[in-house]
Amino acid sequence: MILPLGLTLNFFTDTGFWIGVGVLAGIYALVALGLQLNVGYTGMTNFGAAGFMAVGAYAMAILVLKAGFSFWLSLPVAMLIAIGFGLLVGLPSLRLRADYFAIATIALAETVRIIAQNADSLTGGNQGLFCAEGGAGACYNDAWTNLSTTIEGWLQSLGWTNPESLAPLLIVVWLFVVGATLGLRFIQKSPWGRVLRAIREDEDAAEALGKHTFAYKLQSLAIAAAIGAFAGFFLALDLATVHPLDYEPVARQLLGGARRRGGLLDHPRGDAVHRLRPRRHPDRSTAVLHRRPGADRADGLPAAGDVRQAGGDGPR
Amino acid sequence: MNDADVDAERPNGKPILEAAGVVKRFGGIRAVNGATLDVREGSITALIGPNGAGKTTFFNVVTGFYRPDGGRAAFQGDQILGARPHAIARLGMVRTFQITKALARMPVIDxxxxAAPDQPGERLLNVIAHPRRVRRREAEVREQAIELLEVFDLARVAEDYAGTLSGGQRKLLELARALMTRPRLLLLDEPMAGINPTLGRRLLDHMQRLRADEGVSFLFIEHDMEVVMNHSDRVIVMAEGRVIADGEPHEVRTDQAVIDAYLGSGTVVEDERA
Known part of the structure; x- marks a missing residue:
C-alpha cells in the first residue's frame, strides 16, 4: 500500500476504529429507517432527517444542562419535542407536493441548524453543548457514562478483558436498530402500512377511497421524527458534544433502495464505507478531538476524528 | 322497462345527489358554469356532452378534488361542496378516474x-393493541375482494402487481376497488373506454345487478351513445359548463339543443328497449 507523507494505516486493524465506525453506521441506519418510512413507504421526499436528529439531541442536552432534567427523563421528553417539531413542520409543508415538500424540509432542517448556531445562550452557538460551565460532574451524558461503565463491566465478566469505551454504545445503538427495524416491519405490514403505500403510489386514489392521507403523512413524519431523535441522542453520546455542524441536512442515506424493508440493513457496510470518505472541515477537525471529554479514546485513531465529523458533514 | 316500472321499483325516486349552480373557474375560463343537476336514488344516470363541456371538472368539484368557486351540492342531504375528498368518499359517494389510478407497485389484491371500509388496522393504535381484530377483519376483506375480482375476471392476477395489468384491466380494477368501499353512489368517469366489448357488457350487467340487489346509484360519463341510450335510465347533457338537457334517453335524443351541441343531426341510435 502506498503511504504518502509517512502516514500509517494501522487504524484499519484497530478494533476501536471499527467500533467507532459501527456506532456511526448504526446511528445512520436509524436515520435511514426513518427515511425509508417517509420516502420509501409514504412517498414523502424528506430531506429534513438531520433536523429531527438536531432537535432531539439539542432538546436532550438543553433539558439536562439548563432545565435540570435527569438524563433518562430527558430522553422521552426530547423525543416528544422532536415529534412536535415534526408535526409543526408537517402541518404547513405537507400541503406541498413532492419536490416542493422536499425543498421545504431542507429549509427547515437548515433553519434548525442555523438557530442552533446562533442562539448562543440556549444552544452554546458554535461551541455546542457538552458540560455545564465549571461543573465537573455536570455533563449531559453523565448518566450514560455511568451505564456505559456498568456495561463494560458486564463485557469484562463475559471475558472481554479490556472492552473499548464505545462498545456499550455500539451494542445499545444496534439493539435500537434491530428493534426499530422489527417494529417498522410490523406496522408496515399492517393495513396502516398499506395506506402509506397507497399514498406513495397515488395520493388522489387513496383520498378517493376515503383515506385521510394528510393524517397518515403526519403520522409517518412523526414516527420518523421519533426515530431521528434517537439517532440524535446516540450521535450526541458518541461525540460527547452536541454541535450544530453535526446536523447539516443531507440526502444520502438511501443506499440499498428506498423501499426495501430493512433498507440499509441489507448493506450495513454501504453506510459505514460512505462515512469513511475523507472530507475537509478545517474548523472542526481538531476542535472536536480536543474538546471531547472522552478524547482519550481516540488514542491511536488518527482517522476517527475524521470519521466522526464526517457524520454530520454533507456534500457541499 | 318503462317509467312506471322504474318508479314502482323506487317509489320515492328522491335525489341522492343534488347539485345547484356549481361553478369552477380556471383563470378566466369557467369550466363549470352554474351546473345544476340531480341524480335520483337507484338510478343509472349518464352524463354526456362534448369534450370540454366540464363533465370531469364537475366530478372533480363534487368529489372534493377541486375547490368550488360557487354553488351547492348535497349528498343524501349532507352538504359536500368544499369538503375533503376522503370525507366525501366516506359518506358513500365514490369516484373513479378517467385516467386510471391503479396503485402500480402494489399487488392487485392490496x-x-x-379500499375496504371499517378496517380497524388502519389506525396505528389498533395495529398494536388489537392485532386479532385486525386480522379477522383482514380475512373478511380479502374474501370480499376475491369475490369481486372474480366478477371482473381479475382473480387470476390477484397477486400480480397492478402495474402489470392492461389498460382495460386497470379500468376494471378501479371499478372493483371502488365497489369495495360499499358506495351508495358511484361516479364513473368513462368506465367503458378501453375495455373490450365482452367485458364492457359484463361491467354494465354488474352495474344493473348492483342497483337491483343493493340499490347502488350510478352517475357515469360516457361517450358511447349506444351504451348511454340503452343502459341508462336518465341522461344529463352538459355543454360549456352548464346542464342543457336532463331527461330520459329518448327525450334527450330528440332534444334540439342536444342535437346542436353534441349529437349532431346525423346521429341515429337504435333503442333496444323501444
Whole structure:
C-alpha cells in the first residue's frame, strides 16, 4: 500500500476504529429507517432527517444542562419535542407536493441548524453543548457514562478483558436498530402500512377511497421524527458534544433502495464505507478531538476524528 | 322497462345527489358554469356532452378534488361542496378516474383490500393493541375482494402487481376497488373506454345487478351513445359548463339543443328497449 507523507494505516486493524465506525453506521441506519418510512413507504421526499436528529439531541442536552432534567427523563421528553417539531413542520409543508415538500424540509432542517448556531445562550452557538460551565460532574451524558461503565463491566465478566469505551454504545445503538427495524416491519405490514403505500403510489386514489392521507403523512413524519431523535441522542453520546455542524441536512442515506424493508440493513457496510470518505472541515477537525471529554479514546485513531465529523458533514 | 316500472321499483325516486349552480373557474375560463343537476336514488344516470363541456371538472368539484368557486351540492342531504375528498368518499359517494389510478407497485389484491371500509388496522393504535381484530377483519376483506375480482375476471392476477395489468384491466380494477368501499353512489368517469366489448357488457350487467340487489346509484360519463341510450335510465347533457338537457334517453335524443351541441343531426341510435 502506498503511504504518502509517512502516514500509517494501522487504524484499519484497530478494533476501536471499527467500533467507532459501527456506532456511526448504526446511528445512520436509524436515520435511514426513518427515511425509508417517509420516502420509501409514504412517498414523502424528506430531506429534513438531520433536523429531527438536531432537535432531539439539542432538546436532550438543553433539558439536562439548563432545565435540570435527569438524563433518562430527558430522553422521552426530547423525543416528544422532536415529534412536535415534526408535526409543526408537517402541518404547513405537507400541503406541498413532492419536490416542493422536499425543498421545504431542507429549509427547515437548515433553519434548525442555523438557530442552533446562533442562539448562543440556549444552544452554546458554535461551541455546542457538552458540560455545564465549571461543573465537573455536570455533563449531559453523565448518566450514560455511568451505564456505559456498568456495561463494560458486564463485557469484562463475559471475558472481554479490556472492552473499548464505545462498545456499550455500539451494542445499545444496534439493539435500537434491530428493534426499530422489527417494529417498522410490523406496522408496515399492517393495513396502516398499506395506506402509506397507497399514498406513495397515488395520493388522489387513496383520498378517493376515503383515506385521510394528510393524517397518515403526519403520522409517518412523526414516527420518523421519533426515530431521528434517537439517532440524535446516540450521535450526541458518541461525540460527547452536541454541535450544530453535526446536523447539516443531507440526502444520502438511501443506499440499498428506498423501499426495501430493512433498507440499509441489507448493506450495513454501504453506510459505514460512505462515512469513511475523507472530507475537509478545517474548523472542526481538531476542535472536536480536543474538546471531547472522552478524547482519550481516540488514542491511536488518527482517522476517527475524521470519521466522526464526517457524520454530520454533507456534500457541499 | 318503462317509467312506471322504474318508479314502482323506487317509489320515492328522491335525489341522492343534488347539485345547484356549481361553478369552477380556471383563470378566466369557467369550466363549470352554474351546473345544476340531480341524480335520483337507484338510478343509472349518464352524463354526456362534448369534450370540454366540464363533465370531469364537475366530478372533480363534487368529489372534493377541486375547490368550488360557487354553488351547492348535497349528498343524501349532507352538504359536500368544499369538503375533503376522503370525507366525501366516506359518506358513500365514490369516484373513479378517467385516467386510471391503479396503485402500480402494489399487488392487485392490496389495491382491493385497501379500499375496504371499517378496517380497524388502519389506525396505528389498533395495529398494536388489537392485532386479532385486525386480522379477522383482514380475512373478511380479502374474501370480499376475491369475490369481486372474480366478477371482473381479475382473480387470476390477484397477486400480480397492478402495474402489470392492461389498460382495460386497470379500468376494471378501479371499478372493483371502488365497489369495495360499499358506495351508495358511484361516479364513473368513462368506465367503458378501453375495455373490450365482452367485458364492457359484463361491467354494465354488474352495474344493473348492483342497483337491483343493493340499490347502488350510478352517475357515469360516457361517450358511447349506444351504451348511454340503452343502459341508462336518465341522461344529463352538459355543454360549456352548464346542464342543457336532463331527461330520459329518448327525450334527450330528440332534444334540439342536444342535437346542436353534441349529437349532431346525423346521429341515429337504435333503442333496444323501444
Amino acid at each position: 389495491n382491493m383490500t385497501l
